[in-house]
Amino acid sequence: xxxxxxxxxxxxxxxxxxxxxxxxxxxxxxxxxxxxxxxxxxxxxxxxxxxxxxxxxxxxxxxxxxxxxxxxxxxxxxxxxxxxxxxxxxxxxxxxxxxxxxxxxxxxxxxxxxxxxxxxxxxxxxxxxxxxxxxxxxxxxxxxxxxxxxxxxxxxxxxxxxxxxxxxxxxxxxxxxxxxxxxxxxxxxxxxxxxxxxxxxxxxxxxxxxxxxxxxxxxxxxxxxxxxxxxxxxxxxxxxxxxxxxxxxxxxxxxxxxxxxxxxxxxxxxxxxx
Amino acid sequence: xxxxxxxxxxxxxxxxxxxxxxxxxxxxxxxxxxxxxxxxxxxxxxxxxxxxxxxxxxxxxxxxxxxxxxxxxxxxxxxxxxxxxxxxxxxxxxxxxxxxxxxxxxxxxxxxxxxxxxxxxxxxxxxxxxxxxxxxxxxxxxxxxxxxxxxxxxxxxxxxxxxxxxxxxxxxxxxxxxxxxxxxxxxxxxxxxxxxxxxxxxxxxxxxxxxxxxxxxxxxxxxxxxxxxxxxxxxxxxxxxxxxxxxxxxxxxxxxxxx
Numbered sequence: 218x219x220x221x222x223x224x225x226x227x228x229x230x231x232x233x234x235x236x237x238x239x240x241x242x243x244x245x246x247x248x249x250x251x252x253x254x255x256x257x258x259x260x261x262x263x264x265x266x267x268x269x270x271x272x273x274x275x276x277x278x279x280x281x282x283x284x285x286x287x288x289x290x291x292x293x294x295x296x297x298x299x300x301x302x303x304x305x306x307x308x309x310x311x312x313x314x315x316x317x318x319x320x321x322x323x324x325x326x327x328x329x330x331x332x333x334x335x336x337x338x339x340x341x342x343x344x345x346x347x348x349x350x351x352x353x354x355x356x357x358x359x360x361x362x363x364x365x366x367x368x369x370x371x372x373x374x375x376x377x378x379x380x381x382x383x384x385x386x387x388x389x390x391x392x393x394x395x396x397x398x399x400x401x402x403x404x405x406x407x408x409x410x411x412x413x414x415x416x417x418x419x420x421x422x423x424x425x426x427x428x429x430x431x432x433x434x435x436x437x438x439x440x441x442x443x444x445x446x447x448x449x450x451x452x453x454x455x456x457x458x459x460x461x462x463x464x465x466x467x468x469x470x471x472x473x474x475x476x477x478x479x480x481x482x483x484x485x486x487x488x489x490x491x
Numbered sequence: 492x493x494x495x496x497x498x499x500x501x502x503x504x505x506x507x508x509x510x511x512x513x514x515x516x517x518x519x520x521x522x523x524x525x526x527x528x529x530x531x532x533x534x535x536x537x538x539x540x541x542x543x544x545x546x547x548x549x550x551x552x553x554x555x556x557x558x559x560x561x562x563x564x565x566x567x568x569x570x571x572x573x574x575x576x577x578x579x580x581x582x583x584x585x586x587x588x589x590x591x592x593x594x595x596x597x598x599x600x601x602x603x604x605x606x607x608x609x610x611x612x613x614x615x616x617x618x619x620x621x622x623x624x625x626x627x628x629x630x631x632x633x634x635x636x637x638x639x640x641x642x643x644x645x646x647x648x649x650x651x652x653x654x655x656x657x658x659x660x661x662x663x664x665x666x667x668x669x670x671x672x673x674x675x676x677x678x679x680x681x682x683x684x685x686x687x688x689x690x691x692x693x694x695x696x697x698x699x700x701x702x703x704x705x706x707x708x709x710x711x712x713x714x715x716x717x718x719x720x721x722x723x724x725x726x727x728x729x730x731x732x733x734x735x736x737x738x739x740x741x742x743x744x745x746x747x748x749x750x
Contacts, residue, residue, distance in 0.1 A: 236571065236575075239568060239571070239572065240572065240575065245572060245575065245576055308732075327575075330574065330575045333571070334567065334571045336543075337542075337543050337544065337545075337567045338564060338567055340539065340542075
C-alpha cells in the first residue's frame, strides 16, 4: 500500500469514488481505446458487429420486467444455450446485455463494483442519474474497440428510483454510450425489430397498455415476444421446448429485484404461449 | 538528534505518549457477535465512526478524522480491487490487516520525522457460523489484537475499542462475563450499550480496576442516551445476499432498549 494519499488525489480531482479510475491507476482495467483512423487501402468495414440476441424490457403495474433469451452464438454456431444476459448490478438495478459477452460481462462487473465502491467511499448511494451516466461512460470508453470490430455492447438498464418520487426507470443505450430514457418499453439485439413491433402493438391496441398489465400477463407477453423473435432470428433462443430452457425474466420493483422461478415461467408458457 | 539508538527509542516513547493522549478522549465502540451477525455500536453522532469496508467487513475507528479517512479509503480500495480482480470470497480481513494496513501503520509510526496515523481501528468480518467471526483491533503502531483463543485467553465473540487501555479492558471484562454469542439482537444491543457505558465512564478515572456498579452503569447510560444518539450497524450472517452491512437508525433501536 502506498503511503501517498490516493484518496487525496481522488477527492480533489472531482473523481471521488470513481472505481474505473482506481482500476486504471492500478493497471487492472484497459485504458479507453482510441478510435482507429481509417487507413488508405483497408476496406471501410472488415467485420460487421452483430448483437446476436434478444433482450426486452417494459414497465408494467409491478415495476419493470426485463427478459432475455439464453442463446449465445459465434457466427452461425450456437455455443451455449443457458447464457445469462439479464444481470443484477445492485439491489435495484438490472443491466441486460446484447453484444459481445466478454465485454458485456466485464462491463457489468465494473459497474457493479463502481456502485458499491461509490457508496462505501462516499457514504451515500449513487443517484440513478449517476448510475446511468456511469454505464454510458463505460460504453464510450469501449467505443474504440467497437470501431476495431470487437466488443460491441448495446445494453438496457432498468432501475427503481426512490428520489425524488418512487418510480421505475428504464433506459436503452447505443454502442457509443448515448442513453435514452423510455416511458414504456425497450428492446435490443438482432431479434429486437420483431419484439419492438409486438410491444408497440400491445401498448397501443392490446387488451390494455403495458403499464397496466399484471405480472402473469406481462410474463406472457414477454414470452410471446421472445418466441416471435426466435421464429425468424437464428441468434435468438426463444423457448427451447424440447430442452425445457426458458428465457430469463427478472422484475425490478420498489422492494428490489425478483428472479422469476423457472416453474412459474413454465406454467405461464404452457397456459398462454405453447 | 536521533542518530543515536537511545534517542530513537526516546523519540518513539514520546510519540507513543503523544498519540495516547490524543486518542484518550475517544468515545468507545463495542462490537458483538450475536446469533444473526455482528453488531457495531457507539453513542454520539457528531461524526460517523462505523463504516462499511466490503461485503462482509466493517470498521469502527477513533482518532483524527483525516487519518481515519485515509486508512478507511485504503482499506476499501484494497478490498474492492481484490474483490474485482478475483472474487468477493477472496477478500479476507486477515490478509487486509496483516499484510497491508499493519506494516504501513508501523512504518509511519516509527519514522519519527514523518507523521504517524492518529487512529485506532476495530475491524470485524462476519463468518458463516458465529465461530468464524473475526475481530481485529489495529493500533496506531500497527499492533494487531485478534479474538482467537490463545493460552492466555479464551476465544472472544466480541471486541472493544476505547480511548484508554484501562477503559477497553473493563469493557472486555464486562462482555466476557455478560455476553452470550447466541444472543438475539435485542440482548446484544443492551450488552453493547452497557459495555459502551462502562468504557465511557472509565475513560476519565485513572485507576479503576473493577467495573462500576450495575446501578451506576444504568444511570450513566440513561443520562447519555437522553441527549446523544446511537450509531450502530450490523453485518448480517444471512447468506441470502452478498452485502451484509446494514446501518441501524437510532429510532429503530430505541424501542429495543431495556432499562
